[in-house]
Amino acid sequence: MRRLFCPPAGFWDAATRHAAATSDHTALARAAHDRGRYRHAFDLYRAAAADHIFALGILAQMRERAGDHEGAEQLARAAAGHTTAMRDLARRREQESAERLYRTAADVGHPSALHDLARTRERAGGSGRGTDLLRFRLEADGRIAGPW
Numbered sequence: 001m002r003r004l005f006c007p008p009a010g011f012w013d014a015a016t017r018h019a020a021a022t023s024d025h026t027a028l029a030r031a032a033h034d035r036g037r038y039r040h041a042f043d044l045y046r047a048a049a050a051d052h053i054f055a056l057g058i059l060a061q062m063r064e065r066a067g068d069h070e071g072a073e074q075l076a077r078a079a080a081g082h083t084t085a086m087r088d089l090a091r092r093r094e095q096e097s098a099e100r101l102y103r104t105a106a107d108v109g110h111p112s113a114l115h116d117l118a119r120t121r122e123r124a125g126g127s128g129r130g131t132d133l134l135r136f137r138l139e140a141d142g143r144i145a146g147p148w
Contacts, residue, residue, distance in 0.1 A: 009040070022051040028044050046059060059075045060089055064092055
């Protein structure tokens with residue numbers, strides 16, 4: 001039951017200022033992120049970034065999700081030793097661009113665009129998100145969904 005408990009903002013502020021080691025910062029950052037305390041997670045990862053290049057990659061991902069594409073790129077470049085950061089950023093942008101284009105094509109009636117969007121989401125690890133999207137859309141359009 002305690003794992004559902006989320007400490008107040010003051011706890012996260014104090015943790016950011018007083019955590020002794022980089023490993024403490026990253027562990028607390030993960031805990032803050034898991035509890036939806038994204039600003040605190042960002043601050044904790046930033047505190048760890050001086051000694052932990054992996055933290056820069058995570059910061060880049062967080063900036064990208066928040067819509068700060070320029071900031072995400074700067075952080076990914078700063079994490080040059082963590083080569084996965086730039087690749088992950090490129091993949092995310094590619095997926096977002098593809099999804100946007102597939103949606104537009106589906107909205108104007110392209111017959112297979114929705115299926116392509118669903119497949120893109122499945123490949124991205126959506127654990128059923130694509131299939132759920134396709135089923136929902138087919139039902140909403142009054143079409144009969146095929147076998148899954």
